[in-house]
Amino acid sequence: DIAFAYTRAANLYFIGLFFNNFLPSSLGGDVVKIYSLSRVEKKGREGLAATFVDRFAGLFLLALFALAASTWLLATGVQTVKQDILIYIIVVFVIFILAIAFLFSRRISRLVYEVFLARFNPLGLKDKFREGHEFFHTYRHQYRLAGEVFFLSLAIQLARVAVHYFCALSIGFQISFIYFLVFVPLIAMAAVIPISFGGLGVRESTAPFLFSSVAAIAAVDPRGSLAVTTQLLASLVGIMVGLIGGVLFILTRTSAKVEISESPSVDS
Numbered sequence: 001d002i003a004f005a006y007t008r009a010a011n012l013y014f015i016g017l018f019f020n021n022f023l024p025s026s027l028g029g030d031v032v033k034i035y036s037l038s039r040v041e042k043k044g045r046e047g048l049a050a051t052f053v054d055r056f057a058g059l060f061l062l063a064l065f066a067l068a069a070s071t072w073l074l075a076t077g078v079q080t081v082k083q084d085i086l087i088y089i090i091v092v093f094v095i096f097i098l099a100i101a102f103l104f105s106r107r108i109s110r111l112v113y114e115v116f117l118a119r120f121n122p123l124g125l126k127d128k129f130r131e132g133h134e135f136f137h138t139y140r141h142q143y144r145l146a147g148e149v150f151f152l153s154l155a156i157q158l159a160r161v162a163v164h165y166f167c168a169l170s171i172g173f174q175i176s177f178i179y180f181l182v183f184v185p186l187i188a189m190a191a192v193i194p195i196s197f198g199g200l201g202v203r204e205s206t207a208p209f210l211f212s213s214v215a216a217i218a219a220v221d222p223r224g225s226l227a228v229t230t231q232l233l234a235s236l237v238g239i240m241v242g243l244i245g246g247v248l249f250i251l252t253r254t255s256a257k258v259e260i261s262e263s264p265s266v267d268s
Helices: 008-021 027-043 046-078 083-104 106-115 123-137 143-170 177-191 201-213 216-219 225-260
Strands: none
Touching: 008 027, 008 083, 008 225, 027 046, 046 083, 046 106, 046 123, 083 123, 083 177, 083 216, 106 123, 143 177, 143 225, 177 201, 201 225
16 A cells, blocks of 8 residues: 555665665665655655565565475486585575565464563564564565566566676576576575675675585586676676666655745744
8 A cells, every 4th residue: 555656666666775885785786676665655664564575576586496496406416505404595585485474474473472472572572573563464465466476576587697697698607597596596595695895705605605505517617617707797787777776766766855945934
């Protein structure tokens, strides 16, 4: 029930991309979007729920890519990733499944709040989380919306993986696209950890570790320099696209100041 123009949604998206490059982790832009929805539309909790579901859908699809690609490599007997990395992928995917059950099932959420957290409510935080949690239940029976979000997110995340693939090809790092479906999701999830600005450094250190886990890739790139360069190029593409959001942010702020300055004053 947040009614605003598609152009404003697109502006918020690019502005979020811009701030993702300068705020801690790769989710900093989400905070900016939530703040904007809270300040302008006066619907902070709804904005939080919508932004979270948007981000959750993207990360869930990435986890699905990694799981599906790893399963395909295992089933076809092609050179596979190390077993411990496959275990990490399975664990991450299971966590997402449990999170879906908790977020969108009233029975499971009631069990968590009323049984496991019955006596745990420091500073009233449980009540606040529970109240905000109710907004996620509005998505429970919107199957058409869920389908639209799924396929749109599918296309966007495939494009995200493709950016890394073509950046690799541009420097002669020619390996199968299937490995990017396995490793790019893990790199993206590592960048979510708030230990750097925009995930810079985290992605570049994670990439060579993951790609070198495949013997065939390690033979082509023994020092991991091609994997690091690929990730740097992909990050540069993200920064360049994010600059659109920087321009939109400046224009938005400028237009707001003009509206304030041109508004007629009221004598007291």
